[in-house]
Amino acid sequence: xxxxxxxxxxxxxxxxxxxxxxxxxxxxxxxxxxxxxxxxxxxxxxxxxxxxxxxxxxxxxxxxxxxxxxxxxxxxxxxxxxxxxxxxxxxxxxxxxxxxxxxxxxxxxxxxxxxxxxxxxxxxxxxxxxxxxxxxxxxxxxxxxxxxxxxxxxxxxxxxxxxxxxxxxxxxxxxxxxxxxxx
Numbered sequence: 001x002x003x004x005x006x007x008x009x010x011x012x013x014x015x016x017x018x019x020x021x022x023x024x025x026x027x028x029x030x031x032x033x034x035x036x037x038x039x040x041x042x043x044x045x046x047x048x049x050x051x052x053x054x055x056x057x058x059x060x061x062x063x064x065x066x067x068x069x070x071x072x073x074x075x076x077x078x079x080x081x082x083x084x085x086x087x088x089x090x091x092x093x094x095x096x097x098x099x100x101x102x103x104x105x106x107x108x109x110x111x112x113x114x115x116x117x118x119x120x121x122x123x124x125x126x127x128x129x130x131x132x133x134x135x136x137x138x139x140x141x142x143x144x145x146x147x148x149x150x151x152x153x154x155x156x157x158x159x160x161x162x163x164x165x166x167x168x169x170x171x172x173x174x175x176x177x178x179x180x181x182x183x
Contacts, residue, residue, distance in 0.1 A: 040093035044086055051081040 055077040059070040120126040 040090040044089040048081045
């Protein structure tokens with residue numbers, strides 16, 4: 001007699017499932033991470049701390065019996081600095097991050113160009129492709145400068161071109177007349 005056993009056990013290890021969920025959550029954190037926010041917070045903290053130190057130095061000289069008042073002034077300066085400089089720090093941080101991203105992109109492109117050139121020096125097919133691309137770029141640049149340098153008013157040139165076209169048409173019709181069979 002044959003018996004079949006159908007166990008209802010999990011097909012996935014619970015530790016693997018937890019590790020997978022942790023990795024997915026970590027990926028979600030990095031996608032929502034904005035480096036300019038952190039930089040803005042650090043810049044704001046630096047400005048606020050500098051102002052609080054300056055206010056503390058000022059308050060130290062006249063805080064003989066007014067320690068509570070001195071601490072209130074220092075905290076007021078700190079909160080006012082945070083309120084006033086938060087937008088500026090955020091703008092500065094975003095500009096710094098954009099500048100660093102642009103610099104990083106330029107450096108990456110320069111490294112890629114160097115690798116491509118090194119490869120092209122050893123492979124004639126790639127060098128031929130690069131030479132064709134550089135030639136096309138030069139032709140496009142010459143065409144763009146010719147269009148940009150074209151005079152705005154060139155009536156004389158157009159009139160001469162029409163005259164030459166008319167002469168060419170007359171010469172063509174005369175040549176066809178001479179070649180035709182009715183001569």
